[in-house]
Amino acid sequence: MRNVTIDSVTDVVIGSLGKNGEISDRGREVLTALIRHLHDFCRDVNLQHDEFLFACDFLARAGQTCDDKRQEFILLGDILGVEVLVDMLTNRIDGVESESTVLGPFYRENPPVLPKGASTAQKQFDGEETVYFEGHIRDVNGAPIEGVTVDVWEDAPNGLYENHDPEQPDYNLRGRFESDKDGHYAFRAVRPVPYPIPDNETAGELLRAMGHHPNRPGHIHFILSKDGYRTLVSQVYDSDSEWLENDSVFAVKESLIGKFEAAGDDLDTDLHVQFDFVLKGADKAIAA
Numbered sequence: 001m002r003n004v005t006i007d008s009v010t011d012v013v014i015g016s017l018g019k020n021g022e023i024s025d026r027g028r029e030v031l032t033a034l035i036r037h038l039h040d041f042c043r044d045v046n047l048q049h050d051e052f053l054f055a056c057d058f059l060a061r062a063g064q065t066c067d068d069k070r071q072e073f074i075l076l077g078d079i080l081g082v083e084v085l086v087d088m089l090t091n092r093i094d095g096v097e098s099e100s101t102v103l104g105p106f107y108r109e110n111p112p113v114l115p116k117g118a119s120t121a122q123k124q125f126d127g128e129e130t131v132y133f134e135g136h137i138r139d140v141n142g143a144p145i146e147g148v149t150v151d152v153w154e155d156a157p158n159g160l161y162e163n164h165d166p167e168q169p170d171y172n173l174r175g176r177f178e179s180d181k182d183g184h185y186a187f188r189a190v191r192p193v194p195y196p197i198p199d200n201e202t203a204g205e206l207l208r209a210m211g212h213h214p215n216r217p218g219h220i221h222f223i224l225s226k227d228g229y230r231t232l233v234s235q236v237y238d239s240d241s242e243w244l245e246n247d248s249v250f251a252v253k254e255s256l257i258g259k260f261e262a263a264g265d266d267l268d269t270d271l272h273v274q275f276d277f278v279l280k281g282a283d284k285a286i287a288a
């Protein structure tokens, strides 16, 4: 096999995958398809060597941008709509369960564990609007689910997540709650505001090349988890927010838009949101 050609090189490379390679059957399936699609892509656009070197340099710079607080490759995947596509493939909807959407790059493990109704805010901002956020978590048959772990996180009224803002207390606007015996969850927070995803490095280069903007509509992130149920990673969007129609990472779903309404006199917050979730039972294969 000394003489590969434009047409034969793909089969030659795929044929080089040894039977004893340190790879699972699934890994082999993915790698084989990756080689095939990558080669087809190069042939389709007649990729030239200076363009190949540009791509290598771009990916190298993306890697150099990553640290424990910034994951440039998730951002690049978001901008290209890859994360939202992979999320929809991973969490296919086949009933009344709530829709998932992207995790995004700002989640932090081990948020503060707080009692139902407590506030995630550790600092006040000028012009902030406080919100009481509550709802019920049910299974696909409508039965309440007790003991669901509810992780929430959001940006501050200045548009920054606390781990990207030295002025905010550690874990500000992050919390972990639990649903009660009626499946009810509640917490106090602030109205999320639109923010631009980090666009000063390769993510920004890609956005500018696309002629797209970096902005996301105001949203609060959620992870709902309990043994026996499919973990739900999702976001609830403010129905009054700008950028709902053209989110920079394409993650808005109609069913995830919530209404931030003026709170009644019985509440100590400016706004009130009621938003229910439905969790699907875990796949038997996964649960096993």
Ligand SMILES: [Fe+2]
Binding pocket: 104, 106, 155, 219, 221
């Ligand atoms: Fe976010």
